[in-house]
Every structure is written in structure tokens, then in C-alpha cells.
Amino acid sequence: MLDRLLLLWDVDHTLIDIRGVGSLVFGEAFQEATGRPMSAGMATAHGHTEPVLLEKTLDLNGIGDRDEDLFRRFADAQAASYRAHLVDLTQRGRVLPGVETALRTLRAHPGVVQTVLTGNTRASAKIKVGAFGLDRYLDLEIGAYGDDDAHRPTLVDIARQRAGRCHGAVFDTTATILIGDTPKDVEAAHSAGVRVIAIASGSSTSAELARAGADRVVTTLDGVDAPHLVTELLAGLSRNLTSGEQQ
Incomplete structure (x- = not known):
């Protein structure tokens, strides 16, 4: 069981859909x-x-x-x-199903630190996340953004280092999970040596995300047992996250 966990959330089609x-x-x-x-x-x-x-x-x-x-x-x-x-x-936009419940429950756990890892620039990401009130659950100061580095896998280490300095802790690769919706998210996580949960909430299907090598693929966060989710993540994804999990 991990004492601390750093969660790196992608923004578009993982947290929110801004619909054009x-x-x-x-x-x-x-x-x-x-x-x-x-x-x-x-x-x-x-x-x-x-x-x-x-x-x-x-x-x-x-x-x-x-x-x-x-x-x-x-x-x-x-x-x-x-x-x-x-x-x-x-x-026109919306928070995706189950996202706010998951963020709120995870934010309340003392061992969990949540931020974003996104290809958006810092300024644009803050506006988009803040527009839907999700910034109350996420520490956007320790996130990693497209204007930090154009290479997405590099952003993982940038976020880990920022979180470590801010919290006076080491978030090693076993204590870091990236959550995204595309094969690029999966590739970035694996290149950086961290685990990845892929949510089929964007244009990529569950099958595509599984083929990309995601550690866990779920169809949606809607209906997640949020307290159980905390336990699952801290335990290292040893059991099902949702009834919609793809094997």
C-alpha cells in the first residue's frame, strides 16, 4: 500500500469536453x-x-x-x-460523467495529490479547468503543460519534480499514475515509467487504448465507487475500478 500518490490528469476528453x-x-x-x-x-x-x-x-x-x-x-x-x-x-462544454465525484473524493484523501498533465499551455488549461470549477480539486501550480515541453513524456518528470518540491516528498514512478484518453497518454506514461489509466471518453475506443498498452482501461468514471477508487489506486490497481472495466 502506497503512502502517497500523484495523479496526473489529462484535460481535454478526460476531465472535460468543450465541444468545438x-x-x-x-x-x-x-x-x-x-x-x-x-x-x-x-x-x-x-x-x-x-x-x-x-x-x-x-x-x-x-x-x-x-x-x-x-x-x-x-x-x-x-x-x-x-x-x-x-x-x-x-x-457548450461539460464536465465528463463521474469526473467531479472522483476528483472530490480523491482530493479529500491526505495521501493523494492531484494535478494535470496536458498538452495545453498553462494559461489556457487554467482557464478551461477553472471555467468548470475543477480547479478546486487540482493543484494546477505543480502541473505540467505544453509550453513546458513539446514532448509529452517529458512532462511526466516535470510534474513529478514540481510535486516533490511542493510537498517535500519523492513521487517515484510507482507512486505516479497518469490518467488520459488517448494512445499518446499511454505512450507518455510508459516512456516515463509510470502507470496509466485510460478512459474511453474521447475519440479512442477501449480496444485501441488496450492495444496501446494501458495498465487499466475503463469506459467511464460514471458510477465509480469513489471511496473504493482511492483504495484501488493506493493499492496499485490490484482490483477492478468500475463495472465498466475492459479486460
Whole structure:
């Protein structure tokens, strides 16, 4: 049984679904940063960090002239656009089923530390998570974000180090679990040597997540026995998390 546990939650399609607002905001930020509309559309995200997604979208739109300040301009414009579309965010978006109950129960346990590991920039992630009130359960200061590093597996160690400094503890690989919804999340966790729970709440199916090698795949957090979930995580995922678990 572990004494401490660091949980690294992905944001989009794991905690929340913002139902098209992200693409709208990305397009506005793209035009603001480049001076050109995103005429060929946006590259497919599939778990990419924001710097990688921007690079792929620049390629897709035939923009080869990229100064070193481009991503900063994009990130600033993206955060400003999210703030401008805050009403759209809350009216069109939603917290995914079972998420708030799980976060609230886990937050109450003295041995559990929760934060985010996301390809979003820090500023945009804080706006999105805060818009739905989930920041009350998550320590966003110790999270890892796309503007920390473009390589998602590196973000795991960044979050572990931040959490360790903040809490005066060592969160080794056995005491860290990443929770996400894409094969990229699974790949990042395994590359960093930590366990991963995959939730089939995004575009990836349970079968795809299982093939990617997730330690545990669940269809949803809805209906989870939250107190039992705490025990399961601290015990090392030794028993079922939900009745919707995929073997």
C-alpha cells in the first residue's frame, strides 16, 4: 500500500469536453499569431502538445516562415480567445460523467495529490479547468503543460519534480499514475515509467487504448465507487475500478 500518490490528469476528453470551442479558439489564435487565416483547417490533435499541434497546422496551411516568437504569440492569443469565449466554453462544454465525484473524493484523501498533465499551455488549461470549477480539486501550480515541453513524456518528470518540491516528498514512478484518453497518454506514461489509466471518453475506443498498452482501461468514471477508487489506486490497481472495466 502506497503512502502517497500523484495523479496526473489529462484535460481535454478526460476531465472535460468543450465541444468545438477549442477549434474555434485555435483558429482565432492562429490568425492572430500568423496574420493569416487557417484556410486549410487544423491538424488532428490526437493527444499532441500545443507546440506540436501548431507546427502540424502550420505545415498543413503551408506556412514555412516561422520566427522564434511565433509560439509565444499564439499561446498569448489563445488564452485571450478562451477568456473572450468563456460563456461559450461553459454553455457548450461539460464536465465528463463521474469526473467531479472522483476528483472530490480523491482530493479529500491526505495521501493523494492531484494535478494535470496536458498538452495545453498553462494559461489556457487554467482557464478551461477553472471555467468548470475543477480547479478546486487540482493543484494546477505543480502541473505540467505544453509550453513546458513539446514532448509529452517529458512532462511526466516535470510534474513529478514540481510535486516533490511542493510537498517535500519523492513521487517515484510507482507512486505516479497518469490518467488520459488517448494512445499518446499511454505512450507518455510508459516512456516515463509510470502507470496509466485510460478512459474511453474521447475519440479512442477501449480496444485501441488496450492495444496501446494501458495498465487499466475503463469506459467511464460514471458510477465509480469513489471511496473504493482511492483504495484501488493506493493499492496499485490490484482490483477492478468500475463495472465498466475492459479486460
